[in-house]
Amino acid sequence: MVKEKWSISRGCTYPAFAWPMTHLGADRHGLWFGAMAGNLVTQPDGVTTEQQRADAVWLVADARWLTHFCFTDATDLTIDICGRPRVSKDEVTFLDLELDLFRAADGTSAVIDHDELAELLASGLITAQESRSVEQTAEALLLDIVGRVPPFDSTGEQWLARLRALTA
Numbered sequence: 474m475v476k477e478k479w480s481i482s483r484g485c486t487y488p489a490f491a492w493p494m495t496h497l498g499a500d501r502h503g504l505w506f507g508a509m510a511g512n513l514v515t516q517p518d519g520v521t522t523e524q525q526r527a528d529a530v531w532l533v534a535d536a537r538w539l540t541h542f543c544f545t546d547a548t549d550l551t552i553d554i555c556g557r558p559r560v561s562k563d564e565v566t567f568l569d570l571e572l573d574l575f576r577a578a579d580g581t582s583a584v585i586d587h588d589e590l591a592e593l594l595a596s597g598l599i600t601a602q603e604s605r606s607v608e609q610t611a612e613a614l615l616l617d618i619v620g621r622v623p624p625f626d627s628t629g630e631q632w633l634a635r636l637r638a639l640t641a
Contacts, residue, residue, distance in 0.1 A: 474506065474531065475566040476553070478517075481596045486568055491515040492525065494565075497635055502624040503534040504560065507636035530632040532624060533558045533565055544629030550576040552614060554607050570599065572607050574614055576625070582618045584611045 478489040492514040494506040512525040532542040543551045552575070556568035571589035576582040594604045618625045 475564055476555075477566060477568045479568070479571075479593055479596075479598050481592060481598065484596075484598065487517070488519070488566075489517045489569070494531065495636065495639065497530065497632055497639070500624075500628075502628065503532050504565075505632045505635075506531045506533070506565065507632065507639075509636065509640050528633060528636060530629055530636055531565075532629070532632075533560060533567075542624070542629070544633060548575060549578050550574075550618065550625065550629065552618075554611055554614075570603075570607050572611050574611055574618060576618050582615060584615055 474492055474494050475488050476490040477486045479485075480487050492508060492512055494508045494512075497505040497507050499505065507528070507530040508525055509528050510525055513522040514525055515522050527545040527548075529543055529545045532544075534542065543553075545551075552573060553567070554570050554572040554574075556570060558565050558567040571586050571593055572584065573586050574582070574584050590604060590607060593599045594601065599607075616622075
């Protein structure tokens with residue numbers, strides 16, 4: 474999986490993070506991938522790696538073009554609002570549009586990083602319409618997260634269990 478980010482100074486995208494993952498399957502929500510704690514994540518310099526801290530699964534959603542979901546035991550749920558993921562035989566690539574959501578283990582949920590989205594808009598790298606779409610997507614997702622609407626219920630946990638069973 475490759476997470477791209479905008480470089481405001483260069484006016485282009487770059488691969489910020491990359492990590493290997495296992496395709497776990499698909500359901501009505503989209504394609505599911507996973508990786509175990511200790512998985513190496515290549516950092517923005519393309520050379521340095523860090524170990525993934527927790528077992529995690531990612532949902533590349535079919536119906537919602539601006540989303541990337543990551544479920545872990547530690548954070549429960551993190552969502553990067555992103556451009557439509559590009560899925561090939563060998564990798565999934567997505568462009569992070571900087572607005573994120575999270576749900577902590579205690580149920581606390583929020584949209585964060587509005588300032589980073591505003592920087593993208595001010596730089597001219599995204600349009601006002603794209604910025605509004607990102608904000609609207611985040612608002613709708615927050616309602617689903619708080620309401621534990623699938624796949625924000627126990628669906629991610631079920632895919633985590635599948636990942637762990639494959640690697641046991």
